[in-house]
Amino acid sequence: MSYSPTLAAALSGATLRQLAHWRKASSRHGAVLVPELSEVRPILYSFRDVVALRTCVKLRQDASLQRIRRALDTLRDGLREREHLSAYRLAADGGSIYLVEPEQATDLVHRTANIVIHEMVDVLRPFYRDGRHIPDLLQPREHVTVDPAVRGGVPVIEGTRIPYDEVAALLRDGVPAERISDYYPGVTASAARDAADFADYVDSYEPSREPRAAAAG
Template sequence: MSFPIELTAALTGASVNQLRRWSRAGLVTPEIRPSRPMLYSFRDLVALRSVCYLRSEVSLQKVKTAFSNLSEHDLTEHPAAYRFATDGTTVVVWNEDRFMDLVKNPGQFELVTINDVYRSFTNSSDRVVSDFEHPRENLSVAPDRIGGWPTIRGTRVPFDTIADLVADGDVTADEVPDFYPTVSPSAVADAVSFQEEVEGLAG
């Protein structure tokens, strides 16, 4: 599956201009097609989600330093293969059973907290598990809202209600607000994406 730059921006939280700049800088270059029209792989989306999350807590320079330091520690797989976290001052990566600081003191290991567990991680079957509280940017999980069932962020609308609404093509993402005024087209894309992941796990 390939993702055009606009859909990538919707799923990752980066702007189209940021994606282009980060590609030119070599931070995350589209795996499928690096030139216009740029096409991203799903692995790229996972890596970009990590960049966007980290960038919300630390400077872009620290994120770039962290990514460039991966190879210094023989972590040479696609960045999507790794789980990152931050305490607001540095960036760490999950390596086997510990976190390794990639910015302040590369090589230093830190303990895992419950917050780290709630963030995206790779399970024992080597499957990437979505962030628990936000399986997609526009989806949210809260135990006091519909029993923890994933909903469109900021609403009580179940994600699968929206995914089912557009499934047969009779209703487009742009028309969904006619039925659910609080659901944006980008939220529809996230609901469909998550539904596809869920259905994929059923087989």
């Protein structure tokens, strides 16, 4: 399963402008995250990419983009860590960024190994960014779930393999939520409304709805 930039943005909390900016290396540092499925049009992100993007969004709330790039350079080049970014637990604390391991947290900005006290937040859980509620990655709505083992991670109606956008499309075509079960037996009216609500949320990440002056950081 692959995620379009719009769906990857909606599930991670990043803006489309940030995704584009993070795909590119700067004059001094490497790219933040290059999609592992396709970095050329059509650009396609993986489920692991979305998890990593959520980490980057949370780091960006407490650290500058330059500092994040420097930390990732240290992780990849200094420590020779070559796993996908989603495999690492990273945290921003006290002006630096740390690779968090069971016994220590390595300072990736100043390149020292220090034990630090900090609160680790599960990157899959909901959070707020610039006043916007970023939903739980695995359950973005009560009746909408994301499971990499089901349709490769495309959001579906809970307990089914029915993509959320197929249900949302019926509602947008005028089918009442109570009649969705005529088309998809087992999909309740509440589940249909959740699918439509999540579809509206994803659509809010379309370029035309993003503030033109939004910073790319």
